[in-house]
Amino acid sequence: MENSEKKKIWLSSPHMSGYEEAYIKEAFASNWIAPLGPHVDAFEKALCSYTGARHAAALSSGTAALHLALMLCNVQRGDEVICQSFTFSASANPIVYQGATPVFVDSEEDTWNMDPQLLEEALKDRLARGKKIKAVIAVHLYGMPAKLNEIKALCERFEVPLIEDAAEALGSQYRGRACGTFGRFGILSFNGNKIITTSGGGALLGEEAQAIEKARFLATQARDPAPHYQHSHIGYNYRLSNVLAGIGRGQMQVLDERVAQRRRNFDRYVRIFSGFPGIDFQPESPDNFSNRWLTCILINPELAGFDREKLRLALENENIESRPLWKPMHLQPVFKDAPAYGGSVCARLFQDGLCLPSGSNLSPQDWERIEETLYSVLESNTVSR
Numbered sequence: 496m497e498n499s500e501k502k503k504i505w506l507s508s509p510h511m512s513g514y515e516e517a518y519i520k521e522a523f524a525s526n527w528i529a530p531l532g533p534h535v536d537a538f539e540k541a542l543c544s545y546t547g548a549r550h551a552a553a554l555s556s557g558t559a560a561l562h563l564a565l566m567l568c569n570v571q572r573g574d575e576v577i578c579q580s581f582t583f584s585a586s587a588n589p590i591v592y593q594g595a596t597p598v599f600v601d602s603e604e605d606t607w608n609m610d611p612q613l614l615e616e617a618l619k620d621r622l623a624r625g626k627k628i629k630a631v632i633a634v635h636l637y638g639m640p641a642k643l644n645e646i647k648a649l650c651e652r653f654e655v656p657l658i659e660d661a662a663e664a665l666g667s668q669y670r671g672r673a674c675g676t677f678g679r680f681g682i683l684s685f686n687g688n689k690i691i692t693t694s695g696g697g698a699l700l701g702e703e704a705q706a707i708e709k710a711r712f713l714a715t716q717a718r719d720p721a722p723h724y725q726h727s728h729i730g731y732n733y734r735l736s737n738v739l740a741g742i743g744r745g746q747m748q749v750l751d752e753r754v755a756q757r758r759r760n761f762d763r764y765v766r767i768f769s770g771f772p773g774i775d776f777q778p779e780s781p782d783n784f785s786n787r788w789l790t791c792i793l794i795n796p797e798l799a800g801f802d803r804e805k806l807r808l809a810l811e812n813e814n815i816e817s818r819p820l821w822k823p824m825h826l827q828p829v830f831k832d833a834p835a836y837g838g839s840v841c842a843r844l845f846q847d848g849l850c851l852p853s854g855s856n857l858s859p860q861d862w863e864r865i866e867e868t869l870y871s872v873l874e875s876n877t878v879s880r
């Protein structure tokens with residue numbers, strides 16, 4: 496098996512800086528291994544100062560952060576929550592944890608994120624049907640900010656809180672301000688494949704001290720103040736450990752470098768594909784600064800002479816990981832009964848889109864193999880440059 500001997504090139508793998516170990520050693524030396532502690536506090540501070548958010552709670556995952564955000568928006572059984580269809584399932588699952596119904600909204604072509612016009616249509620239609628819309632979840636997919644101005648204005652007009660799923664968008668900005676700080680709440684993820692990682696983790700960002708305090712309370716088993724274990728709420732075990740927060744502190748020190756490297760990856764792919772027809776990239780408007788977490792292309796098979804599956808398999812054959820774009824939630828079997836508004840835009844993104852290897856730790860040798868494989872497909876299918 497010649498190809499399985501080649502080193503695997505991942506879509507996006509953890510990239511440690513070397514700073515993390517000192518923090519971990521400190522946690523071990525002080526035996527501050529168990530949940531919470533000085534690294535958690537310092538990591539939260541670093542997140543606030545980097546993003547400009549007033550408050551942050553470090554948590555066990557981005558999914559936990561979204562779940563808490565929905566609880567804080569008082570999402571209950573029978574309510575509805577509007578959610579971008581084009582996303583990872585973790586954006587929508589916590590809606591169901593709360594017993595509520597997700598209502599999916601299609602993307603627009605400019606950013607690939609929630610279409611404000613369809614959001615307006617959905618808000619009007621759900622309200623006309625007498626539904627209670629408790630929150631809107633907008634996603635900054637692949638690090639690209641959504642049309643926040645329009646989405647925020649609609650949320651204000653309809654008096655529905657906005658939750659930003661910025662799991663993929665740490666380091667991204669909309670009109671010069673960090674993603675995750677526009678809605679009532681913003682959530683981040685530090686899962687292993689994200690732009691920085693704590694191996695697993697997340698954070699809830701917000702302006703209201705009381706709400707973030709309540710999130711911390713719910714995330715630590717909802718213990719009332721008492722010497723014994725006293726509970727008047729159902730609690731969760733959602734907080735980040737002090738050891739993992741230490742990893743996060745080290746990662747924060749290199750976040751800007753990671754963003755710069757991912758943006759260089761994007762530029763490199765643009766150069767590789769330039770001159771070949773039928774390939775488009777996720778657009779970045781002057782309002783937006785994307786961390787370019789993953790570089791994604793759209794392949795028009797008629798113009799390119801090959802489709803996304805052909806390219807994906809060619810890369811796989813060289814032990815290089817690539818992936819179709821997120822399969823929209825309104826097309827997922829588990830959400831087949833959920834209401835949806837539009838859907839053809841993100842369905843096409845899924846059909847023709849491919850995420851390319853985008854780690855900040857790709858080596859020159861990795862790039863050589865990636866380029867060679869891409870050119871072999873490009874040159875065998877198109878006439879000339």
Ligand SMILES: *Cc1c(COP(=O)(O)O)cnc(C)c1O
Binds near residue numbers: 559582586660662
């Ligand atoms: C990764 C991700 C999440 C979930 O974060 P976890 O930390 O893995 O729970 C949520 N939404 C989006 C868009 C993501 O990419």
